[in-house]
Amino acid sequence: MNRNYSHADNLIHQFDTVLRTLIPRAAVASRPSPATADIQDDEMTADERRHAAGLMRVNHTGEVCAQALYQGQGCTAKLPEVRSQMEHSAQEEIDHLAWCDERLQELDSRTSVLNPVFYAASFGLGAVAGAIGDRISLGFVAATEEQVGKHLDEHMVKLPAGDHRSRAVLRQMAIDEAHHAHLALEAGGARFPAPVKFGMSLMSKVMTKSVYRF
Ligand SMILES: [Fe+2]
Numbered sequence: 535m536n537r538n539y540s541h542a543d544n545l546i547h548q549f550d551t552v553l554r555t556l557i558p559r560a561a562v563a564s565r566p567s568p569a570t571a572d573i574q575d576d577e578m579t580a581d582e583r584r585h586a587a588g589l590m591r592v593n594h595t596g597e598v599c600a601q602a603l604y605q606g607q608g609c610t611a612k613l614p615e616v617r618s619q620m621e622h623s624a625q626e627e628i629d630h631l632a633w634c635d636e637r638l639q640e641l642d643s644r645t646s647v648l649n650p651v652f653y654a655a656s657f658g659l660g661a662v663a664g665a666i667g668d669r670i671s672l673g674f675v676a677a678t679e680e681q682v683g684k685h686l687d688e689h690m691v692k693l694p695a696g697d698h699r700s701r702a703v704l705r706q707m708a709i710d711e712a713h714h715a716h717l718a719l720e721a722g723g724a725r726f727p728a729p730v731k732f733g734m735s736l737m738s739k740v741m742t743k744s745v746y747r748f
Pocket residue numbers: 597600626627630707711
């Protein structure tokens with residue numbers, strides 16, 4: 535049966551996604567975590583584990599932002615032909631969310647209490663970009679994915695040497711994000727000029743500094 539979703543259906547679906555994104559352990563991955571049973575960490579000190587948790591908390595919040603961005607964009611953008619591609623990317627972000635959350639639990643830590651704030655900000659930015667036009671909103675997705683990719687590369691270096699399980703998660707995420715950026719550009723996304731990217735990296739610095747601890 536071909537079913538047209540009503541406004542009410544869409545609202546419920548949106549609300550469900552918000553809850554799954556923001557409530558710890560509520561995200562369900564469609565792929566198993568890359569931190570498989572055969573990957574074991576070397577011995578880590580308490581400080582090293584705390585540091586790893588700080589970095590993974592930042593990565594988790596990055597995924598909250600990505601999820602909010604895709605959702606905000608989905609609310610306002612037209613995107614008929616690229617919607618399914620973007621939905622595929624958004625689904626992979628849910629995997630990333632769940633994997634980071636799982637890893638934080640393994641490190642006896644938690645996701646950030648600031649997630650609702652960053653969710654709201656990213657949702658707003660995504661919705662505004664979507665309302666301006668598909669080219670801009672897809673460009674925004676591409677620039678964000680590139681930014682996240684840079685973070686992941688940095689974090690793979692900064693993680694404690696013995697933290698092989700976090701590194702396995704980040705490695706797969708980096709592969710996925712590069713693919714998401716490529717899809718968004720291929721779908722017609724504008725390449726953002728350097729000053730816009732600079733502004734975005736300043737914003738991500740604020741997020742990184744606050745979420746590492748809180
Ligand atoms: Fe992601």
